[in-house]
Amino acid sequence: MGAKVMDPVFVGVRHHSPACARLVAATIEEQRPAYVLIEGPADFNERIDELLLGHELPVALFSYSDQHASWSPFCDYSPEWVAITEGRRHHAEVRFIDLPAWHEAFHDVSNRYADAELRYAEVVERLCVEFAVDNVDVLWDHLFESDEAPEALDQYFDLLRGTATADDGDAAREEYMASWVRAAVADAGDRPVVVVTGGFHTPALKAKLDGGTEWPEVPERERGASYLVPYSHARLDAFTGYQSGMPSPGYYQQVWETGSGRAADWLVESVATRLRRRQQPVSTADLIAARTQAGALARLRGHENLTRTDVLDGLTSALISEDLTQPPPWTRRGTLQPGAHPALIEMLGALRGDKVGQLHPDTPAPPLVNGVQELLRTHGLDGEGKVALDLTNAEALERSRILHRLRVLRIPGFERTSGPSESAAPQLDEQWVLRPCEERLAALIEAAENGATLEEAAGVALERRSRQAQLEQLAAILFDAVLCGITALSGRVKESLSEGVRVTGDLVALGHVLGGVLGLWRHDRLFGTAKDSLLGEVIDAGTARVLWLIEGLHGGPAPADAGRLRTMAATRDAVLHAKAALSLDTVDVAGVATRVSNDAEAPPDLRGAALGLAWTLGAQPDVRKVRGIEALGDWLAGLFAVAREEVLASPELVGVLDEIVSSMTGEEFLVALPALRLAFSYFPPRERETIAATVLAHRDLDGDARSLTRVSVDPMIVAEAMAVEARVDALLVKGGLA
Incomplete structure (x- = not known):
């Protein structure tokens, strides 16, 4: 008889959840599995060692093909990252088991680890009502992040999946992941297999354990590649537009590193520091009140430890006394709207954190990265400061084209402050400001989806924009193409x-x-x-x-x-x-x-x-x-x-206009004033002086034309004052007091 085959151990997770990351680590420690299978792009399996070179997180796996590009981000507390590192530490075979990011199953997905709550919005809404919370993020904190050893995760994900239907893309992904699970279980024999996937997929995978046990083939693409790129907490944050499994990455980084209690203290101190830097008054008594109210809210809500929302609600109560113009952003999903209270802005800034990832120097990079770096060195554009270019000089024109190609690819650190522009008279020089920045490497790696050389990449980027461009946008694209x-x-x-x-x-x-x-x-x-x-x-x-x-x-x-x-x-x-x-x-x-x-x-x-x-x-x-x-x-x-110019050269027309305006009643002038101001705004100051001098000559008056065009009071204020005076005069006449 052969060795008994063990059932796989499934760990359904919410992406970027510290609680789930701890659960993954504990499960691997307990099971000591032969395989750790992870929701991630299977075409990167031969290069998993690149993930373990020693990067400073967050980083992301960027994949692209002819039609699609997407990111798979990892931070310290991502369950998938913990599965990789803990699996290797316990000598397990670590494998990604999902379809490649360029596969048609991901045609409308730009980020593999962005939870799609719309799939199960109805049940989430019912749960939010049941637990009296505002949204799925608060619900998750309430149920799981406040508990160092969360329970009932399986029941939660079963409930979510029980109300949702997988689309064609999810169905294809789940069938593919299940084939990896079956093959690993067969190969592991009597040793465990741990499977770490998004909780939405876990119930479906459990139902697909019967079938073939051959290792699945990894789909191949005709064009494209995958590379690691530096990522940042700002790019991960739901409040800046990323629909991540968890918002507020800076806060959850603290939860992961120090626990909920110390993370709460860190958040209070961070918000206070940021507000004080903006000259906003924050007293020690305010901070004590915020921490006290957060603790009281946590107890009232039945939280074992302080959650993010407990702290934020406590800070809001202690620091904001006036009515808010918009609901606190943690009560909904979306970006902060203009006009928000300064305290809210600083709370979100503290929650976000400012961590920026760095790749290990030995990390492979696409040819575009080295090619651009060599071009910048060769042409003296790799420094910092201002660069002036005479575009009639062939060498300067080539430097200009390099900079414009980088601008077209949206590579940060290259800002043009003046130069030739659309609809303008010819200009024969350009001014640029160069500054090194941490985001440049990531932008270059991501721009490599457009081509291997700078000229090719810029051309492809412009060509892609031109496909969907409106008529007026095509003109700008043409101008950019010529500049490049x-x-x-x-x-x-x-x-x-x-x-x-x-x-x-x-x-x-x-x-x-x-x-x-x-x-x-x-x-x-x-x-x-x-x-x-x-x-x-x-x-x-x-x-x-x-x-x-x-x-x-x-x-x-x-x-x-x-x-x-x-x-x-x-x-x-x-x-x-x-x-x-x-x-x-x-x-x-x-x-x-x-x-x-x-x-x-x-x-x-x-x-x-x-x-x-x-x-x-x-x-x-x-x-x-x-x-x-x-x-x-x-x-x-x-x-x-x-x-x-013709108007300036026509004293007769200026004279006629002077007569028309002079003959207006006060009320007629006030009505015409806004349109007249707009009309004369087409003349720069020197030309307005010319008109003023013409008016003086038309009236046979001596005077300083410049003084007529340089009044110290806004003309609209003068007009309003004249209107007030006219109303006063009318009242005096009516009352017989004139």
Whole structure:
């Protein structure tokens, strides 16, 4: 007779739970198993030793393929991490048994160890009502984290699974994990097998012990890889957006290291320290009151030890006396909303912790990491400080492209403070600020999913963004591609832009594209885009489309539309600076603009902008017609946005405007003032002085134009004061006291 086969020992866990981590350690210590099987990517089994090199946690296993990328994070108190380390310490065979992260079963999962409470929301809601707690995190603390030796975990997970149906992805994963369990049990014989998986999966695995006992094959991928990356408590925290099994990683790190009682003291001290650094008053009496109330709440709630919520509620009661504008964030899942009380902000900061993981120097890295580090050394970009680049110099242009590729990949530590931009006149230099940072290595490793070299990775990242980009976003992507020196992508995006501008009805998006493409056309000395045929097609089609759209645009008076006015300014620049690309004659453009400017049904700002466009193209306006304009401020905003220089050179128009404004009653002026202020905001200070000087000359007055434009009081305050005075005068007249 063969040796008796033992049933596997299942430990269902909640990911990132100190209580579950202790249970895993105790189970392995007690069982001394032949195998420890862990929910994790089976394709990493041959490289598990990389996890044990001696990293400083938290770290994550990052996996990617053509279509998907995901993370499997580990911190000191992750049950999966404890299973790995304790299993090895007791000489067990440690194996990951889940499908690889790139498998289709994970198509909508970005983090393997993020609990999906939506699967069993109904039962969790009933349990929360039964135990009078706010959410699943508080429920878990109440049931398990307050007890150093939690009981009833199996019943809890059985209850959750009994109300939920596994989707296709979960079903495939559970069948695969079960095949590993059966094979390990058969191979272990009379020695135990410990299985550590998320509690949601445990009941299903227990029901799948009958079947084949062959070791399962590990699926292979055509493209992709897996690497360890540094992680951080900030990335793990549910209050910053990660739907982890447990929020507040800094606090639970203390629970793991020192126990619940000392963790409570640590939290109180941390919150007090953080508040005092922000000049918020926190007395010793406040801290004593917070600790006392936390203890009383724990006893009232039946907790053997203080839980996170006991401490937080005690701190809230002791430190916050006014009404809160939003519920405390630990009563729900989600990020903290703007306007939160400073004490709440510091509580969450203390809960989160500031620990950042570090990889052992011998940890394998993708080729992109070493390639980028070598590029930075070679081009003198691996230091700290400011970098100035003359883009007319070939070497500086290459350094610029390296920095832009890093920016496109969102690698931290490289900030551009000035340089060429969309819809702007050509700029021949750039300014960057470089700073080393801990997050750079993780970002580079994760960026490796895009390619093995910096140029390839940046190109793939931009290409992926372009697939789902809206029309106006394509223009920005094209500009980035040119800044990065990635010509292959540029061609594809240009074709998409050319097609999009021909059919779009979005005037604002059209202007954004036209301005961006025109910027490239005008930057030809730097980027080699002079007379580019595809760019010319986009400019030509975009200009024609703008003219077609504005002729049919009607509507009553409304506040000036800044996006619409930018489109008109871009159309002006296209006609002035890219005339060679246009199939339209300047006379035709001016004719359309004149018709729109005279269209009484067109919006006032568009009529003003159209007049400005015709003016810049040589058509002389009849300034006398300005006197009959309704919604004068909006009309002027359009005119000034497109024809600012022409206005400055026309004393006659400035004089007419001065007469119109001077003839307004006080009430009429106050009504027109906001729109007038917006209109004149298109002029920089020096040009406002020019207008002021023109007004003085029109009135035959001597005076300092600069003093007229540099008042020490906000004009709106002056206007409000004038309105008050007018009301007082009216009351005096009514009462016969004038």
